[in-house]
Amino acid sequence: MTEEAKPREPQAHPAVSVVGPGEGETTVLGTTRMRVLEDGSHTGHRLAIAESVLAPHTQGPPQHRHAQHDEGFYVLSGTVRFTVGDDDYDATPGTLVMVPPGTPHTFANLTDQPAVMLSTFTPDLYVQYFRDLREAFVGGRPLTRQANIDAMSRYATEPA
Secondary structure, X not given: OOOOOOOOOOOOOOOOOOOOOOOOEEEEEOOEEEEEEEOOOOOOOOOEEEEEEEOOOEEOOOOEEEOOOEEEEEEEEOOEXXXXXXXXXXXXXXXXXXXOOOOOEEEEEOOOOOEEEEEXXXXXXXXXXXXXXXXXXXXXXXXXXXHHHHHHHOOOEEEO
């Protein structure tokens, strides 16, 4: 057999990533619990995925726009109010909201029930933003609007 025709040995560490229920990197940011399912380390940093649980009456971040990544939100349960510029959209289970770079947006759970959504970040740039916010909470620093904006600015994001 030539070198090219030899069968490949099974890899000790397959390229497939499996994150089971209760696994992943969990971050609690006030009334929001986020579980990072893929931080980009298995996708060549092309894609990150997170599950977020928004407690009832949770306000989201200040309206903002990303310069370098798309952000997607797939609502799994509850109702999430998305504000895009001056327009409001109430997204119910099964709704996908895709936000391209440069589009001002925010979200909130205005209801009496929790809401769960799956978020995508392409590329994975924004996952570190959530880690930074977590460090601020752990360090006992309050998450003021300005602290949030300062953290956003490190990841090609600005207030709208």
